[in-house]
Amino acid sequence: MSKQTSLTCDVFTRRVMGRIYVVYFLRKLSRPVFIESFLLGLCTLIISLMVSLGHVINNAERVPDAPMMLPLFRFFWSAFLDTNDVVKILSIALVLTAIMFVYTISFSLFKRCTRISGRLLGQIFFRHTTAPHPAIN
Numbered sequence: 001m002s003k004q005t006s007l008t009c010d011v012f013t014r015r016v017m018g019r020i021y022v023v024y025f026l027r028k029l030s031r032p033v034f035i036e037s038f039l040l041g042l043c044t045l046i047i048s049l050m051v052s053l054g055h056v057i058n059n060a061e062r063v064p065d066a067p068m069m070l071p072l073f074r075f076f077w078s079a080f081l082d083t084n085d086v087v088k089i090l091s092i093a094l095v096l097t098a099i100m101f102v103y104t105i106s107f108s109l110f111k112r113c114t115r116i117s118g119r120l121l122g123q124i125f126f127r128h129t130t131a132p133h134p135a136i137n
Contacts, residue, residue, distance in 0.1 A: 033108075036101040039046055043094040 028034065056079060061073045080091065 032104050033101070035047065036097055036104060039097045042095065043090050043097060046088060047090050047094065050090075100131060 059079075060072065060075055063071045080088065084092075
């Protein structure tokens with residue numbers, strides 16, 4: 001094989017492998033868990049830049065205690081209603097994304113557990129009964 005042919009094969013291999021890596025990376029980025037994690041982080045970051053969480057917690061400590069936590073819920077509801085529209089939209093997006101994130105992870109774990117338990121049940125109940133192997137001398 002000539003040196004020039006070897007170089008063109010190396011260049012071709014690098015281009016093909018580069019494209020394979022790009023496709024692999026894009027597939028990893030398009031997974032729902034990654035997208036939801038990114039949205040959770042982005043919403044949390046923007047809300048923390050727009051709202052002083054320290055002041056909210058400080059004001060929440062002044063709410064009188066009640067057995068059913070109703071005054072604390074009223075405080076957070078009134079704080080939510082008194083914020084600007086951007087924070088309201090981001091808060092709703094944060095809650096919805098968090099719900100979808102928990103759903104995705106729990107569905108994935110449930111699917112994995114049922115697959116494992118299905119294998120175990122299949123091994124226990126549907127095992128082929130065969131004669132024991134003769135001893136090897």
